[in-house]
Amino acid sequence: MKCRNLLETVFIFPDDATQRENECTPTGNNNVSRKRNISPMETSHDKANGKPNGNGTYYDEGDVSICPDAVLLKRRVGLLSGVALIVGTMIGSGIFVSPVEVLVRTGSVGTFLLVWLGGGIISLLGALSYAELGTMNNSAGAEYAYYLDAFGPVSAFLFSWVSSLVLKPSQLAIICLTFAQYFVEAFIDCQAPVLTVKLVCVSLICLLLFINCYSVAAATGVQNVFTCAKLVAIGIICIGGAYKFSTGESATKDFGFSDTIMSPGILAMAFYSASWSYDGWNNLNYCNQELLDQSRNLPRSIMIAIPLVTICYIFINVSYFFVMTPQDIIDSPAVAVTFASRIMGDWEGAKYLKWVVPLCVAVSTFGAANGTLFVAGRLCFATSREGQFSDILSYIHIRRFTPVPALFFHAIIATFMIIAGDIETLIDFFSFTAWIFYGGAMLAVIVQRFTRPNAPRPYKVPIIFPWIVLLASVYLVLGPIIDKPQVEYLYAILFIVAGLIFYFPFVYFKLSIKFMVPVTIFLQKLLMVAPTDSPVSEEQLAFL
Numbered sequence: 345m346k347c348r349n350l351l352e353t354v355f356i357f358p359d360d361a362t363q364r365e366n367e368c369t370p371t372g373n374n375n376v377s378r379k380r381n382i383s384p385m386e387t388s389h390d391k392a393n394g395k396p397n398g399n400g401t402y403y404d405e406g407d408v409s410i411c412p413d414a415v416l417l418k419r420r421v422g423l424l425s426g427v428a429l430i431v432g433t434m435i436g437s438g439i440f441v442s443p444v445e446v447l448v449r450t451g452s453v454g455t456f457l458l459v460w461l462g463g464g465i466i467s468l469l470g471a472l473s474y475a476e477l478g479t480m481n482n483s484a485g486a487e488y489a490y491y492l493d494a495f496g497p498v499s500a501f502l503f504s505w506v507s508s509l510v511l512k513p514s515q516l517a518i519i520c521l522t523f524a525q526y527f528v529e530a531f532i533d534c535q536a537p538v539l540t541v542k543l544v545c546v547s548l549i550c551l552l553l554f555i556n557c558y559s560v561a562a563a564t565g566v567q568n569v570f571t572c573a574k575l576v577a578i579g580i581i582c583i584g585g586a587y588k589f590s591t592g593e594s595a596t597k598d599f600g601f602s603d604t605i606m607s608p609g610i611l612a613m614a615f616y617s618a619s620w621s622y623d624g625w626n627n628l629n630y631c632n633q634e635l636l637d638q639s640r641n642l643p644r645s646i647m648i649a650i651p652l653v654t655i656c657y658i659f660i661n662v663s664y665f666f667v668m669t670p671q672d673i674i675d676s677p678a679v680a681v682t683f684a685s686r687i688m689g690d691w692e693g694a695k696y697l698k699w700v701v702p703l704c705v706a707v708s709t710f711g712a713a714n715g716t717l718f719v720a721g722r723l724c725f726a727t728s729r730e731g732q733f734s735d736i737l738s739y740i741h742i743r744r745f746t747p748v749p750a751l752f753f754h755a756i757i758a759t760f761m762i763i764a765g766d767i768e769t770l771i772d773f774f775s776f777t778a779w780i781f782y783g784g785a786m787l788a789v790i791v792q793r794f795t796r797p798n799a800p801r802p803y804k805v806p807i808i809f810p811w812i813v814l815l816a817s818v819y820l821v822l823g824p825i826i827d828k829p830q831v832e833y834l835y836a837i838l839f840i841v842a843g844l845i846f847y848f849p850f851v852y853f854k855l856s857i858k859f860m861v862p863v864t865i866f867l868q869k870l871l872m873v874a875p876t877d878s879p880v881s882e883e884q885l886a887f888l
Contacts, residue, residue, distance in 0.1 A: 609827020
């Protein structure tokens with residue numbers, strides 16, 4: 345027995361519902377959708393254009409809006425919002441947490457700066473490769489859709505299994521923990537109590553969940569505002585470093601490569617720490633289905649955002665060294681706070697401004713957390729829409745057009761992860777696992793050049809780009825295992841393989857759990873959500 349649609353279960357459709365549905369015809373400006381029959385064979389690219397799962401019909405989305413009677417994701421993310429989403433999710437907690445770990449693992453200032461520059465270059469090449477995949481397949485879900493096209497459903501499920509249960513929630517947990525630590529530190533003189541930090545974390549997740557469930561416009565608006573705010577905060581740090589340099593009092597004298605640690609595994613770990621700061625370069629692909637003029641704005645957003653972030657990171661790190669010695673950075677519990685105290689020195693008003701830098705860091709991490717939750721819900725939504733997760737996770741709010749169940753799902757898992765509270769361990773585990781799948785996405789670009797040579801590619805990346813990122817991902821995955829194996833890497837691999845235990849009975853053989861039917865109906869009523877192919881009349885919306 346299949347779970348029935350809430351709108352059919354709870355409400356009585358008017359007799360002309362089917363007629364209203366078929367009256368959705370295209371107009372000259374392509375702003376309304378049309379429903380038509382399709383063949384049973386569907387690709388994920390077809391579903392990106394609005395095809396529901398298996399009922400023989402789909403809705404063609406226009407550039408901006410859809411049939412007013414259909415519950416579908418709307419295209420509301422423009423170029424500015426796309427740039428803000430990438431910048432806002434990349435610049436988060438990493439630049440304020442990772443410098444210490446990168447410096448410890450490189451040993452010299454010169455190698456330290458090269459690692460940060462290399463991280464930016466690899467991120468740009470990887471993101472441009474993703475732009476090719478994203479313009480070939482404009483569905484939500486990013487890697488999930490690309491794995492599905494290139495390698496089939498098993499690999500796509502394993503990616504979503506790991507990302508939905510580990511990668512995205514751990515990323516959100518790390519950012520929220522950093523936010524809480526800096527936010528609390530802005531208002532108290534002593535070390536922040538653990539319980540207080542945890543409570544602030546949970547409060548932040550609840551606030552972000554409300555914003556993202558309320559509307560896409562609210563979520564992207566918050567992202568735009570906080571992206572501008574964090575760029576101002578970064579500018580303040582860079583100006584402080586430039587001022588210190590102009591006085592000729594640079595704390596760091598040696599910017600060379602002396603004392604560089606030559607271990608390949610340790611250097612790979614340094615890239616892990618730096619790559620955490622750059623992570624988010626692929627996040628716009630998760631919102632592909634909501635991006636305006638997608639074939640143009642996706643590569644444009646990438647080419648604007650990632651070089652901007654790379655330049656900001658280099659300037660921030662150089663500013664740190666102008667004000668602090670390498671040992672000062674290593675010993676600092678909060679690099680940005682130590683930086684501010686050194687800049688202000690013995691100035692009489694410094695004690696009244698001690699909260700400024702921690703609050704700036706909190707602003708930065710707030711924007712990153714908002715963007716992370718925004719994109720995480722789209723991955724879960726896409727996987728469920730393909731029938732590989734519970735149906736309820738593919739439903740969206742019938743008024744707000746936001747994936748409410750998927751957002752709740754990620755927020756709940758991230759809340760449980762916050763209990764662990766070990767940022768460094770979470771970062772290493774996240775980076776190791778993430779680079780396995782980044783490498784797989786690069787392989788998808790290469791494979792489809794041979795398996796789908798004539799597929800439309802509005803943006804085509806030079807083939808050397810995915811090869812470079814693929815080789816880098818192989819090094820970043822194998823280097824630490826060979827040079828310095830840790831049990832966490834084994835856990836990560838076992839967790840990936842464990843996904844097969846769930847895939848074959850529940851996805852491949854379609855084993856159903858009876859109690860999920862009433863649970864799904866209850867959650868539909870509670871959250872006011874429906875499948876994305878559901879026709880909804882104005883009378884029903886008015887009643888709700």
